[in-house]
Amino acid sequence: MAAAHGVMGDAPVRSTRHFLHSETLRGYFLVSPALAALIFTLAAPLTLLVLYSLWTQNDLTLDTNPSLAQYERVFGTDAYRVLFLRSLGISSLVTLLTVAMAYPMAYFVAFKVKRAKFLWLIALTVPFWTSYLLRVFAWKIILGYNGVINSGLISLGLISDPFEFLLYNPTAVVVTLAHAFAAFAILPIYVSLEKIDRSLLEAAADLGDGPVSRFFRITLPLSVPGVIGAAVLIFVPTTGDYVTPALVGGTDGLMIANMVQVQFARVNNWPLGAALSIASMGAVAFVACMTIVMARFAVRRIR
Amino acid sequence: MTAARGLLRHGLTVYAVCYLSFLYVPLFLLPLFSFNDSIFIAFPLSGFTTKWYVQMFQDDAMHRALWNTVKVGVMASLVSTILGLFAARALTRYAMPGRSVVLGFATLPLFIPDIVLGISLLILMTSVGIPLSLVSVALGHVMLCLPFAIAVLLSRFEGFDRSYEEASLDLGENGWMTFWRVTFPLVLPGIVSSLLLTFIVSFDDFLIAFFLSGTEPTLPVYIWAQLRFPFQLPGVLALGAAILLGSCTVVVIAEWIRSWGVKGETHSHIAGI
Numbered sequence: 001m002a003a004a005h006g007v008m009g010d011a012p013v014r015s016t017r018h019f020l021h022s023e024t025l026r027g028y029f030l031v032s033p034a035l036a037a038l039i040f041t042l043a044a045p046l047t048l049l050v051l052y053s054l055w056t057q058n059d060l061t062l063d064t065n066p067s068l069a070q071y072e073r074v075f076g077t078d079a080y081r082v083l084f085l086r087s088l089g090i091s092s093l094v095t096l097l098t099v100a101m102a103y104p105m106a107y108f109v110a111f112k113v114k115r116a117k118f119l120w121l122i123a124l125t126v127p128f129w130t131s132y133l134l135r136v137f138a139w140k141i142i143l144g145y146n147g148v149i150n151s152g153l154i155s156l157g158l159i160s161d162p163f164e165f166l167l168y169n170p171t172a173v174v175v176t177l178a179h180a181f182a183a184f185a186i187l188p189i190y191v192s193l194e195k196i197d198r199s200l201l202e203a204a205a206d207l208g209d210g211p212v213s214r215f216f217r218i219t220l221p222l223s224v225p226g227v228i229g230a231a232v233l234i235f236v237p238t239t240g241d242y243v244t245p246a247l248v249g250g251t252d253g254l255m256i257a258n259m260v261q262v263q264f265a266r267v268n269n270w271p272l273g274a275a276l277s278i279a280s281m282g283a284v285a286f287v288a289c290m291t292i293v294m295a296r297f298a299v300r301r302i303r
Numbered sequence: 304m305t306a307a308r309g310l311l312r313h314g315l316t317v318y319a320v321c322y323l324s325f326l327y328v329p330l331f332l333l334p335l336f337s338f339n340d341s342i343f344i345a346f347p348l349s350g351f352t353t354k355w356y357v358q359m360f361q362d363d364a365m366h367r368a369l370w371n372t373v374k375v376g377v378m379a380s381l382v383s384t385i386l387g388l389f390a391a392r393a394l395t396r397y398a399m400p401g402r403s404v405v406l407g408f409a410t411l412p413l414f415i416p417d418i419v420l421g422i423s424l425l426i427l428m429t430s431v432g433i434p435l436s437l438v439s440v441a442l443g444h445v446m447l448c449l450p451f452a453i454a455v456l457l458s459r460f461e462g463f464d465r466s467y468e469e470a471s472l473d474l475g476e477n478g479w480m481t482f483w484r485v486t487f488p489l490v491l492p493g494i495v496s497s498l499l500l501t502f503i504v505s506f507d508d509f510l511i512a513f514f515l516s517g518t519e520p521t522l523p524v525y526i527w528a529q530l531r532f533p534f535q536l537p538g539v540l541a542l543g544a545a546i547l548l549g550s551c552t553v554v555v556i557a558e559w560i561r562s563w564g565v566k567g568e569t570h571s572h573i574a575g576i
Contacts, residue, residue: 024397024399024400028393028399030389031389033385034387035405037386037445038446038449040442041445041446042446045423048426049422049426101322104315104322105319108315109319112316118562122555124323125558126551126554129503129507129550129551130547130554131506131523131546131550132507132509133507133509133523133526134543134546137333137526137530137543138330138332141332142329146343146344146345148344148345150345151345152346155346155347179325182325233414236414236415237417240417240418240419241418242418242510243510247530257416260418260419270422274422274426277418281416281419
């Protein structure tokens with residue numbers, strides 16, 4: 001209810017009757033259980049995370065004098081910098097790949113499928129609802145040294161020795177993540193394509209644009225919001241992904257989340273782990289905002 | 304021109320089929336190898352067996368993990384759907400300043416990596432003194448499920464015609480009876496769909512349960528532990544195939560229910576009361 005008071009700050013609340021009949025207050029009254037749950041399970045934990053990142057772990061005792069020592073360590077250590085750059089690099093690649101692969105698919109459903117659109121959308125989103133852990137595990141089976149690809153090619157007689165470069169490297173992480181986040185790209189792009197006023201396309205055709213220039217001058221610029229939405233929805237969570245690098249990344253494919261987990265489990269240095277995760281969210285937010293600004297600017301130039 | 308367009312259309316269809324295969328082939332490998340009579344997950348297939356499933360049904364630790372997951376899933380889906388129901392009602396029915404702030408707050412978990420949600424919840428539980436157990440997992444899952452519950456219910460509330468409620472009030476029903484006899488049946492498909500989808504979200508979550516489950520593993524945490532042992536992998540395949548089949552079925556049912564009454568069937572729902 002704290003939020004309700006904040007919003008209603010200067011509204012004259014004269015009686016209980018008035019209080020109950022105010023639309024806004026009724027709304028906030030109904031929202032308050034969800035808000036309370038979110039404050040307890042989201043806002044409070046994140047605040048504590050920030051606090052921890054300002055503290056220091058001295059062996060078994062926790063020094064609660066605020067300092068930026070953890071952040072100095074995070075930004076001053078080469079090993080962490082490598083992990084940051086790799087995480088951002090991998091998730092940028094995943095974002096580009098996933099969006100580029102999803103665009104034609106979304107275009108197909110939005111413009112070419114006349115009947116049974118619903119079925120196509122269900123077919124494209126059902127894998128997203130299945131266990132993430134199992135989907136990543138499936139890729140471990142596919143790419144492994146004795147895995148599906150290697151054993152398949154050997155039993156077909158195409159190769160005699162298994163490929164070693166398939167599993168336990170950054171490429172395996174990129175492929176697995178691109179598969180896991182496909183639905184995140186398809187839905188936003190599909191929605192933005194579906195919203196395009198078809199008469200604009202007809203007008204362009206009437207005025208002499210061919211299919212290709214029509215696509216680049218109308219369809220693509222108008223679908224940029226969907227593309228940006230998809231990119232953010234993929235880039236943000238993949239940078240902090242833990243399961244995929246842990247299962248298919250090997251040593252060279254480890255990402256920042258794996259280091260965070262190590263700090264919270266094995267090393268037991270929670271302040272450092274907290275600083276690492278906050279720094280990574282900051283980096284992600286920075287890159288995402290820059291990309292959005294640049295994309296908006298580019299679209300304005302095209303128009 | 305027509306030829307070019309035909310080629311484009313054809314090419315897109317081929318692409319769509321390839322894309323669907325890319326999505327589904329990895330998933331089909333789990334059931335395929337779960338019936339393979341070999342400890343190695345590799346071609347050529349060495350014969351049909353159901354022994355991995357028999358082994359799975361006899362695994363007590365797996366049963367406990369499954370039961371833990373179901374308990375957490377039921378708690379998380381019930382609580383998040385009830386909270387989401389109130390929230391979606393408020394967000395569609397009342398003029399609320401700060402509506403977008405509330406919505407943004409509720410969808411925030413989608414934009415934060417699971418690992419950050421997991422560790423910050425771990426910090427909260429230890430700071431407040433809540434022991435790590437299925438209860439702490441369920442608390443975390445309520446937050447994880449809430450964006451999905453709100454999204455599903457919001458689209459349901461937005462889709463329905465306020466005049467039904469007004470008609471009921473005009474005809475003399477009070478607010479409570481109107482909600483019970485008009486609003487609730489209209490939103491019911493959304494509620495069922497939200498319950499099913501949030502259950503799936505909770506059921507599939509690994510990372511938050513990984514940090515919060517303490518000594519009572521949920522099924523994904525149990526699977527994670529099994530992945531370290533190569534001889535356990537066929538058993539994981541059988542379990543994985545069963546989970547995939549189960550969650551696909553639940554999701555298709557949920558989406559089907561969600562689409563109920565969206566296309567002109569609202570009248571029959573009202574008439575059915």
